[in-house]
Amino acid sequence: MNNSTLTGRPHLPTTTKLLGLTRWFSIVTVISSLVGALLMFVIGAANTAEAVYRYFAVQIDPVSGVAANPRPAANLLLLESLDNGLTGLTFLYFAYGIYALFLTSSQTMAEAPRWLKVDNIATLKKTLLEVVAVLLAVMFVRTLAEKMLTAGPRWEMLIMPAGVVAIAIASRLMFVHGAAPAAADHDTP
Secondary structure, rough: OOHHHHHOOOOOOHHHHHHHHHHHHHHHHHHHHHHHHHHHHHHHHHHHHHHHHHHHOEEEEEOOEOOOOOOHHHHHHHHHHHHHHHHHHHHHHHHHHHHHHHHHOOHHHHHHHHHHHHOOOOHHHHHHHHHHHHHHHHHHHHHHHHHHHOOOOOOHHHHHHHHHHHHHHHHHHHHHHHHHHHHHHOOOO
């Protein structure tokens, strides 16, 4: 009687066991993403604090001697803070997703909160694509606001929204149309 009959689990070759241990390499990605998320949250908080300071600080324009309007600078800093916060959340979600897919057991993930559940790599990729599209949109608004304060918009500004549209279309094609034929195959008798 072999060992697999006694334990109820199939016997895996040594090579397969060793390769299975390589999943722990992903801990580097998880830790790096968590550090990146923390850094982006700190940068976003610093931008918010600077926006509050700039809004309430009275600055006199040295040329005209009139108090400068603090609102545009504060708005730009808050948009940058929003961008940093979203980037931090992206890093955090990516860290949770890699941890869930590679480092935990399925039973542990079954007990996890709904927002922490990542079923597969495709779900992780889809969410990351969606977040990248939102990040690009926020960056576009921030850049447009900066340009409106200085030189004004130029035609090159259309590149970023075109990128957002391209990512949205690619995401839609990859994850909606890619799943439809598989579902149709299961419906046939």
